[in-house]
Amino acid sequence: xxxEHNNGHKxxxxxxxxxxxxxxxxxxxxxAENNVPVSSEDExxxxxxMHWIRIExxxxxxxxxxxxxxxxxxxxxxxxxxxxxxxxxYASYHSTQENINIQVYNRCVGTRYCxxxxxxxxxxxxxxxxxxxxPLEQQLNPDVTVRSPGVMEKCTFCIQRIxxxxxxxxxxxxxxxxxxxxxxxxxxxxxxALIFGDKWDENSRVAQMVPSERQFKLxxxxxxxxxxxxxxxxxxxxxx
Amino acid sequence: xxxxxxxxxxxxxxxxxxxxxLARQVEHGREELLMLDARPPAELNQLTLAxxxxxxxxxxxxxxxxxxxxxxxxxxxxxxxxxxxxxxxxNRSVMWGPYIANLIYFIGIGHAGTFIxxxxxxxxxxxxxxxxxxxxxxxxxxxxxxxxxxxxxxxxIWKLFYMMPIPNQRELWPNFRSALFWDMMAITTYLxxxxxxxxxxxxxxxxxxxxxTTGWRRKVYxxxxxxxxxxxxxxxxxxxxxxxxxxxxxxxxFSVHTGVSWNLSMAIQPGWHSAIFGPFFVVGALxxxxxxxxxxxxxxxxxxxxxxxxxxxxxxAMGIFLLILTLSWIYFYFAEWITNWYGNLPMEKAIQAxxxxxxxxxxxxxxxxxxxxxxxxxxxxxVRTSLPAMFVIGILVQVGMYVERVLIxxxxxxxNELSFNWVNYTPHWPEVTVTVGTLAFLGLLYMVFTRFxxxxxxxxxxxxxxxxxxxxxxxxxxxxxxxVH
Numbered sequence: 001x002x003x004e005h006n007n008g009h010k011x012x013x014x015x016x017x018x019x020x021x022x023x024x025x026x027x028x029x030x031x032a033e034n035n036v037p038v039s040s041e042d043e044x045x046x047x048x049x050m051h052w053i054r055i056e057x058x059x060x061x062x063x064x065x066x067x068x069x070x071x072x073x074x075x076x077x078x079x080x081x082x083x084x085x086x087x088x089x090y091a092s093y094h095s096t097q098e099n100i101n102i103q104v105y106n107r108c109v110g111t112r113y114c115x116x117x118x119x120x121x122x123x124x125x126x127x128x129x130x131x132x133x134x135p136l137e138q139q140l141n142p143d144v145t146v147r148s149p150g151v152m153e154k155c156t157f158c159i160q161r162i163x164x165x166x167x168x169x170x171x172x173x174x175x176x177x178x179x180x181x182x183x184x185x186x187x188x189x190x191x192x193a194l195i196f197g198d199k200w201d202e203n204s205r206v207a208q209m210v211p212s213e214r215q216f217k218l219x220x221x222x223x224x225x226x227x228x229x230x231x232x233x234x235x236x237x238x239x240x
Numbered sequence: 241x242x243x244x245x246x247x248x249x250x251x252x253x254x255x256x257x258x259x260x261x262l263a264r265q266v267e268h269g270r271e272e273l274l275m276l277d278a279r280p281p282a283e284l285n286q287l288t289l290a291x292x293x294x295x296x297x298x299x300x301x302x303x304x305x306x307x308x309x310x311x312x313x314x315x316x317x318x319x320x321x322x323x324x325x326x327x328x329x330x331n332r333s334v335m336w337g338p339y340i341a342n343l344i345y346f347i348g349i350g351h352a353g354t355f356i357x358x359x360x361x362x363x364x365x366x367x368x369x370x371x372x373x374x375x376x377x378x379x380x381x382x383x384x385x386x387x388x389x390x391x392x393x394x395x396x397i398w399k400l401f402y403m404m405p406i407p408n409q410r411e412l413w414p415n416f417r418s419a420l421f422w423d424m425m426a427i428t429t430y431l432x433x434x435x436x437x438x439x440x441x442x443x444x445x446x447x448x449x450x451x452x453t454t455g456w457r458r459k460v461y462x463x464x465x466x467x468x469x470x471x472x473x474x475x476x477x478x479x480x481x482x483x484x485x486x487x488x489x490x491x492x493x494f495s496v497h498t499g500v501s502w503n504l505s506m507a508i509q510p511g512w513h514s515a516i517f518g519p520f521f522v523v524g525a526l527x528x529x530x531x532x533x534x535x536x537x538x539x540x541x542x543x544x545x546x547x548x549x550x551x552x553x554x555x556x557a558m559g560i561f562l563l564i565l566t567l568s569w570i571y572f573y574f575a576e577w578i579t580n581w582y583g584n585l586p587m588e589k590a591i592q593a594x595x596x597x598x599x600x601x602x603x604x605x606x607x608x609x610x611x612x613x614x615x616x617x618x619x620x621x622x623v624r625t626s627l628p629a630m631f632v633i634g635i636l637v638q639v640g641m642y643v644e645r646v647l648i649x650x651x652x653x654x655x656n657e658l659s660f661n662w663v664n665y666t667p668h669w670p671e672v673t674v675t676v677g678t679l680a681f682l683g684l685l686y687m688v689f690t691r692f693x694x695x696x697x698x699x700x701x702x703x704x705x706x707x708x709x710x711x712x713x714x715x716x717x718x719x720x721x722x723x724v725h
Contacts, residue, residue, distance in 0.1 A: 087418055089402040113507070119657040120658060125335055127324055222508065
């Protein structure tokens, strides 16, 4: 589905890999904001870790001369998303207002076709009914659905915050300001490695940063047109 | 003494030629070929019906065994619905596993039935006559079992109707761009089409059963035979309808397994995204399907003592058919493999490394079952006409083709673009129980079916026998066929 300019916003995230320390604060913030259940150790060993954002850690070189590389990966909100056409019930569809990929939980049948077709493997299936160990059940976010078992879920760019910010601006009769809407992960990032904004707003921080020389997109060769841009310099890395 | 003169007596009472040499040849032909070994239709009717009534202790023991396994299957399914798919071994990368492999497998074994029936009918192959119904029955129940798997597989079975184009006040429709939707349509069409095709051919046999039974059976068969009386007009219409349905069902058959393979190949998952998958899967389906028909033929011949109908010539013909399919399947598999191997792309290399690495036992088992054994043995007529040998080959092809599907579905998924997400898959008890249980369910349905429905299309057999003749050419007797179509 082609994305039209002048129709809503193009919400975009920039991930500065050079700044990422792999601290996982974004992961924790995301779990808290989006009511993502915390997987047990057994489930993680069975390959069922549930995170809407995860820090992929890659090792480079051989011990002792080894370097750790961190790559935060979450839904790339593709402009040309492979998950969308394969869903038989339109549970995965493209929003024309936010220009991101939306998952409709109560439409989802759970065929998991979208999950197979996502090259980033950021779509997560609810194998079990969600369970929150005490006292986590006391802090569920009322703005976000707790997903039932048997449905797919994924990062939404904190769409509840986007909607709230837009409505607030509408009430006050002013345009949205850059930096007014911040997803939980970006808010929690201590090194400012995650930058969020509207790419179609020419003055926004992301619009200025996207043309960077360091910019690349994850699995760009697949032509999925992600709305997430990664920044990565030459030899800068952490964990040395 | 040319036999082309119109014979006076009924076709099953053809006198032997006076010449001893010629008579021996005719006798030999009658031993070998079912079509020459004509017997009165009434005798064949009795033979078919008598076997349908036989249910010995072995039969009931088999029913009980398969019934227990079927019960285990439905129990496992119920537990899975209640507790969620968490009890399976699926994980966040391998989201499709044996359930989808089973879908492919069961549609696959259901494939040969209609193919044998429809294509061989159009090609006027007489060896199809006694086995067509047995093959169609596999199609019927294979498809029914396959149709269970999308339902077993989904996360929220109670929302499955969202996938169907049911008008609703919110005007929400299924996504016509999704390969799953195409597949669902193809399977439904095929299920309806092949059931119709099978039913049409069953009408004269139902009428035959109606005329030889009493009580409730007579009523049921009477209703099913739709008032068939056996007039010329009725036979003519049956012929026309069967031919039309044969032409219709063959493209539908191709669409079904192409549709199933497109579930995989329309995705951009490495190891799946391949244009060859459509024809490759059709051939694979026929391969396992023909092997399944051979297995069923052996079991029916043994347990129902249908040695008169299913002879060496039939196993020989089916063996040759299987050998052709072995070669076709090898060709496609090789084409697929060498394209990936030569391309040397990192993802495809990773998948091949896994097949020859952690999954090597399964991979080599598959090659052994699908290539080494059939290719090494089926060229021999002695093997093709030996029931134990054909049984073993049939089983091995089933195993091989099943493993192949699991390797394609779960094996490919465990390797994907970002190596951080490589997760291996091991099946847990629900997948095993459901898979074994469905096989038992298929067997159970089949067994019960053979006691209600004539599993031999008797009218097709005596139609063929009536049209078959022997003719003398010099010192040799050759069999000839009258074309009445």
